[in-house]
Structures are given as structure tokens and as C-alpha cells.
Amino acid sequence: MTDIAWIEAALTSARPQALGALLRYFRDLDTAEEAFQEACLKALRHWPEKGPPRDPTAWLIFVGRNAALDGVRRRAKLQELPDEAAISDLGDAEDAMADRLDGAHYRDDILRLMFICCHPELPATQQIALALRIVAGLSVRQIARAFLVGEAAMEQRITRAKARIAGGEVPFETPGAAERAERLGAVAAMLYLVFNEGYSAGATDAGERGALCDEAIRLARLLIRLFPSEPEIMGLTALMLLQRSRAKARFDPNGEAILLEEQDRSLWNKKMIAEGLALIDKAMRHRQPGAYQIQAAIAALHARAARAADTDWSGIAALYAALERMQPSPVITLNRSVAVAKVHGPAAALALIEPLENRLAGYFHFFGVKGAYLVDLGRHEEARAAFNRAIALAASPADAAHIRRHLDRLTDGSTAIGGR
């Protein structure tokens, strides 16, 4: 790896902590970002010659803070600027700085930086864009490409979101335990939004947008390092790793989505699976179940099955039942029915979802799943009606085509249709 690539990776990894500390110091996001930017430029100038400092993060905070203070002085014409070489030749100052960074503040600095992106008045898309810009440090162009919008439109979106959080109260005092837990929950939800933005990409843009999944995982690992004993953060990280592990198996060469059961499991990323399984095992030892842990445990049962036929469906049904108790939702019941169908057959599954029809009347998957159970029960006329409703609700041509194949097989007289 070249010097520059190493420096860029170091700047990326230092960003949340350095920017978080600068934000605490200046209490203004724009000033903090400018200060960090200045420090990065200086790093790119000085590190290749002098070698990287022992503690790059402390260096960036120190240099960034001085650079921003110089800016203030320059504007105020208060005093002469110190020589730049004097600023960057840190020596002992760097050690002292590192001592002061001994973890007392930086945990809350990073959490605060992530938390301001979760402002409840910001719509999800703006939270995601802001987090990618501020915390992950992606360029506006990179974010625009991931969202498939123009650079100017994304710039505007981010500026608007920033103006909104600038108007709000940014909590600078050290949070209490309850507040910290609340912030952590909001940040976890925001990271999962970032992940899903990448995960929902189609085959054609899975590369560009898929990178968002990796950013979300990187930031989630950072949260674990800050809060090493939070089972839900472990659960969230495990969930994202296990879902991301299937990236190479999710689409066929024509870009059609491949169902989990039909994926080539040899394409699943074993490293990510091992990390995800270790994390969910760690989380479950705490015996404080949460929604992320349960979803990760479901993903783990899929990951542990060498072949689709080896899947522990009764375990998955039990986990969905637990999730349902925790967060009652017709969509979760619908998902549980898929596992119930595997264990107890289509009649039990159909009985489970029939009461949901009113609430899921506009949900594509409901009618796809219902149609599949009816086919398995030999009730072809009703199956056809369900599939037709699914096609009417399909959000994409690919979804509609998938259901149409079910319908075609019905017309053929073939009944070999798997669940979803």
C-alpha cells in the first residue's frame, strides 16, 4: 500500500474521534469540520516526509484545533500567525494531548457526533446522507452516486439537513446512563438505515451502494469498541455482517434476485459469517434479548445451515415468535408463517396469516406468500387470485415477473412452488 493510501485509511479511521473532539471544543459543526479538514491537509503534507505520528488521532485534534483558532485570530486580526512548522512539530505536546484523550471524553464525543445525525425531525434519507458525510467522511459525490442523484441535489440535501440540526439543541454536557442508552439506541437505528440503504440496492448498483453496508459495519464495530458490553450493538453488528455475507450470492447474472434458499452458499463470505456468529454468541451470553439480537440469531441459523435443507426452521419460527412478542407487527407474523409452513405445513401457515389480510391489504409480499400456501394446499383458483393481487401491488418489474412465473406454473398444472 502506498503512503497516500495508508494516510487516507488513517484519516478515515481517525475521523469520528477527531471530529467528535473538535465538535466538543468548538460547539459548532462547520467550524469543527473545517478544522478537521485543515488538519487532514496538513497531515497529507507532513506525514509522507516525517512519517505518521504515534497517535494520528491526537495529532489531528491538536493540529485541527490550532488551525481553527488561527482562523479565528486571523479574522479578528488579533495577533501574528505562528509558523506552520511550529504547529506540526508536536513532540511532547502530542504526548500530553494523547494523555488527555484517555477515553474520558472520546466515547461520548463519537456518540454525540453520530447522535446529531439522528435528529428526529430529519427524514431517514437525510439522516443517512448526513451520517455518511459527517461521520464516515464520504464525499458529496460518493454519497450522490450511492443515492443515484446529482451532486448538486445531494449537496443541497446535506446543507438543508445541517441547517436543521444547527437550529436544534446539540447536547454537549456529558450524558447520564439513561440518556446514553437512548442515544445509543437512536444511533444503532441510524446505522441500520445506512446499512439498508446499501442492502436494498439492485444488482446493477450493488457495488456503489453496497459500500454503504461496509461503512455501516465499520461504524458499528467502532461502537462496540466504545461500548464493549452492549448486547444490542453486538446484535446489530452481527445482523449486518450476516446479511452482508450473502452479497455475492444474491443476484443471478441477469440481475434477478435469488431467494435465500436458492442461493449458492459457497459464495457466502465465510469471514463475515464467522465474525457475525462470534458476535451473536457474545451478545446472547448477556441474556438481555433485543430486536437486533433476535434478527441476528435468525440470520445466524441460516448462516449455520450448510444446505438450505439443513435450516433449523423450528428454531427460526421460535425466534420470530419472540420478535413478535417484543415488537408486534403483521409483517413479522408474515415472516414467522414462512418458518411455520416449513415445520407444520401450509395449512397452519395460512391460518396464521389470514387474520392479517386487512392490515396487509396493500403489501405485495402478503399476497405472494398467501398464493404460495394456497398452491401447496391445491387451492389453485384462490392462489391465482392472490398472485394477481400481488402483481397489482408489485413495486418493481422484477417483483411482478417473479409472481408471474408462479402463475405460469399454475397454468402449466405444475405445483412445484416453494414459499417465497
Add this chain to the structure above:
Amino acid sequence: MLYTILCYHQEDVVCAWSAEEDAAVMQRLAVVQENLARAGKLGPVVRLLPTTAATTLRKDREPPLVLDGPFAETKEQLLGFYVIDVADLDEALAIARDLGEANPGGSYELRPIGLFRPGATSP
């Protein structure tokens, strides 16, 4: 004579590498490793998963204490390691407890392995 080379680096920096950068590093390492393997000088090669996936068993007390995260003390030194093949973390912890009973004091860090090449040497 057998030697082990223990690899240290800043994890958050390595985790910030792009997939391409990571692959390029692994590719360059593979070239060196292949030469060593051909000369019969290469034993197991292991790349560990991030420390965020680690669990530590402190066996300096009875019963031993399970902690989230990597081994973090600086007073103790790395004296050896095992590679075990287990179904899950609970089985790994059970083995670590058995080993700890035979040799109390200190800690074991349990960290999943991301890449394992068994290699072959003739000591």
C-alpha cells in the same frame, strides 16, 4: 528451529482499507508465503477477525470471569496460543475453562479466525 511471527497493526486503520486495498495486500503477502511454502518453511498462517469479536476469560480468579472484548492488560505477555475447531463461543469457552483449570492465572483471549492455512513444516 520454529519461530512464530506475530502481526500487529492498527485495527481501525486496517478495517478502513477498501476491499481492493485489502485484497492487494493479501495478494502481495501470498507471493511471499508461496515461496516459503515451497521451501517447506511455512507453518500455519492465520488472520484473526477484529478484536470487537473477541471474548476474554480471566482465569486469575475462581470461578474465571468472562469479559467482552480483547485482552487489554499490559502487565502480561503473550506466551502461546491454540487453534481449536468448535461449534460456537460456548464450546470455545468450555475448552478455555478446562485449560485454565490445568493452568490457572493470566487470561485467555478467544478470537475467531478469518483465514486459516494449515501449512506444513518439518521441525
